[in-house]
Amino acid sequence: MSTIVRIAARGEGVTADGRHAAFAAPGDMLTEAGGIVHGPHHADPPCRHFPECGGCQLQHLDDHAYAGFVVDRIAGALAGQGLAAPIRPAILSPQNTRRRASLHAEARGGRVLLGFAAEKSHAVVDLRECHILAPELFALVAPLRVLLQRLSLRGRGDVHLTTADQGADILLTGVRPDGLAGADAITAFCERHDIARLSVDDGFGPETRWEPEPVTVTLGGIPIPFPPHGFLQATREGEAALVLAVGDAIGPARTVADLFAGLGTFALGLPGRVYAAEGARDAAAALKAAADGRRRPVFVEHRDLFRRPLTTAELDRFDAVVIDPPRAGAREQAAALAACKAQVIAYVSCNPSSFARDAKALCEGGWRIDWVQPVGQFRWSTHVELAARLVR
Structure with a gap:
């Protein structure tokens, strides 16, 4: 058996002799037949969508191994240019703290799928749980499916979510909510879920459909006017x-x-x-x-x-x-x-x-x-x- 000594840039475990194994952690043992014997840094992935969902590739690593991967990625990039530098310990964001995310939507079989793209695929993983999104954003996933169905999503679209000072800022692409029914559906959704702003981009730039008060984000202690889908x-x-x-x-x-x-x-x-x-x-x-x-x-x-x-x-x-x-x-x-x-x-x-x-x-x-x-x-x-x- 060979020991996994590091994680490659795309997430595979690598042994000292250069063998690669998917979903292996440092300290795991790779058998001659290609099986994996879990070691001390192998974690049980918390999400039912792993490893299908492309939002996470490394849920099988504990924090020690994941922090090591982050440091190794930088050290490897520097070494590739003939450079070296003191690298501090990695600072990791906790679970469920992502305040900005882009989800994909797809109308299929009379229903709407909404989630991240599958790993190495354009297929949409229909999110039923998520361990990276902030709770206030994940809480909008199910209601957004309903809204997109009412707006008659055809084919594919995207939903860009950001947490602003006033609440969730949403930009929809790939939908055209024309007519009174579309306007009423957006208004009802935003009122019910306390949305800060909802904008629609049908290919000609974002058009704000709901914004009760100007949306801001606070940086350096100062509220900044926040453009739709700003960074x-x-x-x-x-x-x-x-x-x-x-x-x-x-x-x-x-x-x-x-x-x-x-x-x-x-x-x-x-x-x-x-x-x-x-x-x-x-x-x-x-x-x-x-x-x-x-x-x-x-x-x-x-x-x-x-x-x-x-x-x-x-x-x-x-x-x-x-x-x-x-x-x-x-x-x-x-x-x-x-x-x-x-x-x-x-x-x-x-x-x-x-x-x-x-x-x-x-x-x-x-x-x-x-x-x-x-x-x-x-x-x-x-x-x-x-x-x-x-x-x-």
């Missing part, structure tokens, strides 16, 4: 961990550039004067309105940093730079960052591979990685996030 960190605990890590990274910097600033997750809590660049027009406008309303020293620019990254000369004006790009990373911006005179970079990433690629470019420009803080917001998934401090 938030997946859990409050994950957001807090990343904000704390960024603050630890930049310290008492007097001037800070926040790149890919979004709604202001970091900008509104940063010290000193802040320049915030964001490519999404709605998010930039919301951040500007919130900062101006509270007289915060935050200058917001609507700027596409992929097409027009800050130049080295522009970056030289700042003591510190915070950067939080999407999964593709920030190859173009990293090139200018590598040559700038800032004292510290706080790099937040939702993709260890693109982070490692950009970090290599920075290190080749004279920077070094001081530390990396892993964050497991998407519990039991292979999706890993991090914050890193880079100095010269």
